[in-house]
Amino acid sequence: xxxxxxxxxxxxxxxxxxxxxxxxxxxxxxxxxxxxxxxxxxxxxxxxxxxxxxxxxxxxxxxxxxxxxxxxxxxxxxxxxxxxxxxxxxxxxxxxxxxxxxxxxxxxxxxxxxxxxxxxxxxxxxxxxxxxxxxxxxxxxxxxxxxxxxxxxxxxxxxxxxxxxxxxxxxxxxxxxxxxxxxxxxxxxxxxxxxxxxxxxxxxxxxxxxxxxxxxxxxxx
Amino acid sequence: xxxxxxxxxxxxxxxxxxxxxxxxxxxxxxxxxxxxxxxxxxxxxxxxxxxxxxxxxxxxxxxxxxxxxxxxxxxxxxxxxxxxxxxxxxxxxxxxxxxxxxxxxxxxxxxxxxxxxxxxxxx
Numbered sequence: 001x002x003x004x005x006x007x008x009x010x011x012x013x014x015x016x017x018x019x020x021x022x023x024x025x026x027x028x029x030x031x032x033x034x035x036x037x038x039x040x041x042x043x044x045x046x047x048x049x050x051x052x053x054x055x056x057x058x059x060x061x062x063x064x065x066x067x068x069x070x071x072x073x074x075x076x077x078x079x080x081x082x083x084x085x086x087x088x089x090x091x092x093x094x095x096x097x098x099x100x101x102x103x104x105x106x107x108x109x110x111x112x113x114x115x116x117x118x119x120x121x122x123x124x125x126x127x128x129x130x131x132x133x134x135x136x137x138x139x140x141x142x143x144x145x146x147x148x149x150x151x152x153x154x155x156x157x158x159x160x161x162x163x164x165x166x167x168x169x170x171x172x173x174x175x176x177x178x179x180x181x182x183x184x185x186x187x188x189x190x191x192x193x194x195x196x197x198x199x200x201x202x203x204x205x206x207x208x209x210x211x212x213x214x215x216x217x218x219x220x221x
Numbered sequence: 222x223x224x225x226x227x228x229x230x231x232x233x234x235x236x237x238x239x240x241x242x243x244x245x246x247x248x249x250x251x252x253x254x255x256x257x258x259x260x261x262x263x264x265x266x267x268x269x270x271x272x273x274x275x276x277x278x279x280x281x282x283x284x285x286x287x288x289x290x291x292x293x294x295x296x297x298x299x300x301x302x303x304x305x306x307x308x309x310x311x312x313x314x315x316x317x318x319x320x321x322x323x324x325x326x327x328x329x330x331x332x333x334x335x336x337x338x339x340x341x342x343x344x
Contacts, residue, residue, distance in 0.1 A: 001252070001254070001340065001341045001342075001343045002338055002339075002340050002341075003248060003252065003338060003339050003340070003341060004337070004338050005244075005248065005336045005337060005338055005339060006335060006336075006337055006338075007244070007335065007336050008334060008335055008336075009237055009240055009241055009244070009262070009334045009335065009336055010237070010240060010334065011244075012240060012243075012244075013240070089233075089236070090232060090233055091233055091236075093236070121233070121269065122232065122233035122269075124269050125233055125237075125268070125269035125270065125334075126233070150267060151267050151268075151269040151332075154267060154328070154332075183316045183317065183318075184313075184314065184315065184316065184317065185317070186317065187302075187317040187318070187325035187326050187327065187328070188325045
């Protein structure tokens with residue numbers, strides 16, 4: 001007997017993601033899904049963010065394979081954080097985030113960062129209920145990463161190009177080539193060069209977050 | 222083993238197959254099926270799954286499930302970007318914008334990860 005189904009294979013995940021999204025919108029908390037390779041500087045950029053806006057209520061859920069090192073680093077700079085240990089899974093999913101939210105005072109936050117597992121493939125497939133996807137790409141990873149991992153960059157609302165303080169030492173890396181690669185994978189490419197060391201670009205990053213928070217508030221009204 | 226990456230992590234194709242098996246199992250049970258003969262998926266190049274890995278995960282995970290003997294058919298679709306205004310197809314490999322209308326292209330096909338249909342053995 002043939003049975004038509006025509007359903008997304010991740011329909012269950014997407015249902016939980018929608019549930020998370022409704023909660024974030026009701027509370028006016030901007031949820032940012034931060035993705036990128038291991039070592040791309042996801043935690044460092046959050047530390048720089050906390051230093052730039054110490055008055056804000058920032059929180060983070062950190063997907064970590066085995067340790068809670070990232071969460072400890074974030075707590076040290078005043079970000080309320082909790083780690084989600086994923087064991088052998090290569091990504092966070094909406095249910096892991098949902099369960100973590102129940103043990104985390106996320107309603108008191110203005111901004112919730114969901115620091116995904118370091119990986120440019122799997123996290124792109126799972127909607128967590130975030131408002132925005134931000135991909136962290138470091139200049140040392142090469143110019144062609146967007147072309148190699150199109151699904152990740154396709155889903156990005158913003159790319160943070162990190163470690164730009166290293167550019168003088170990397171003659172083979174040109175920002176305009178990275179921008180060109182992004183234009184081939186993102187229909188609305190948006191890139192902010194930043195350095196957690198010098199603080200370059202952090203103000204633009206904060207402005208970007210502010211603009212997205214306003215959009216969220218407008219939708220919520 | 223193919224389903225683990227260089228850090229020994231389970232690839233997400235494994236989770237996708239688990240979700241597939243649960244969905245098909247529920248359908249089979251609801252309809253009183255004794256077996257599943259065929260499962261058909263539709264997958265695009267931008268779905269974010271490697272079809273080879275998905276097939277390996279399928280072979281591994283379906284043991285002792287109603288899909289143990291089922292054929293897996295995967296319909297592959299191509300990526301298609303179009304202009305949301307003039308509906309023109311935008312070529313892959315260049316900027317994802319319509320240079321006539323000056324607006325971003327829209328992905329109209331290519332990110333599908335869909336369970337299309339199943340064939341059940343119903344007595």
